[in-house]
Amino acid sequence: MAGRGGTQGKSGDEVVERGGERDAGGGGMEGWKRKGKRSPDSSLRHVFPTPSAFPLFLHMAGSEYGRTARDVLVACLALWSVTSLVVIAVWRTSPGVRSMERCKAELHRARGRLEEARAEWGRRREELQDLLRKSAQNQTHLRRQADQLTQSLRNSDASVSRCLQGRLTYSISRYLVF
Template sequence: MARSKSSGTCCNLVMALLTLWSMVSLIVIVVWATSPHMKGVSQCNVAQQSLTEKMEGAKVVWEKEKQALLESVRLSQESQTTLQQEMEVVAERLRENYVSLSLSLQENAMLHANETAQRSAIFLHRDTQRNMSLDLSLQRGTVLLDQRIHIYTCI
């Protein structure tokens, strides 16, 4: 039987396509078979499961650390508030002590001034007493002298 020219061309074209497909398939099979890093679906699923478990574990650890840090922040804030209140109490006591110290210093200055005035008054009174004693002695001496003179004149 004689083939027609178009059917021969079609047959040749189909044969060329089948040859090309078989060569490409052969190359793909050789590359896939010799490539060590290619994994099967089951290996990928196992790796994915392992990564998912690690991710879940990391999420749990992260959540625990987050809660611990939040608790630490809360405790730090409470501690800071307590310390701030204690500082305010200490500052108020310092203000009270400063006022008390100022009053004591003023009182000491006043007492020192009074002491100085008293010492001056004591010195003044002693001088007055000495002068009065001298005057009294002189007056007694004068009286005695007058009495002696009177006695001598009477005699």
């Protein structure tokens, strides 16, 4: 093993941690390239485009503590993602949401029925007011007819009374003459 804190990789390649001393072949990523060995985290270069963030992550990923911390972080993020999906799925299919949607639909239908009832009430009110006007006009017309008939009956009664009185006078005068 070269340098301080070096570890043996799975394929037998020597992995050098970034720590107190650097490897004799150089330091950082240049040392990896010069030795012809593959960097264990070379696939992560696109994730950390800035040069200051990548060596820090490389240092953490190279140590046992860094790998453990990374694994714990990935596990926490995976758990959080799955938990979020479960919460969203349960929330979406929960009876409370369904009943709320049912309530909204029922409220919408009730508002529609209310508007229809208001329109029907307005039509019936207009019809009843029209009937009330017609009945008032009819009542006025019937009162006039009743007054005319009453006047006609009075005239007829007066005529009959005169006629009867004239006959009575004629009968009495005829009876007295004989």
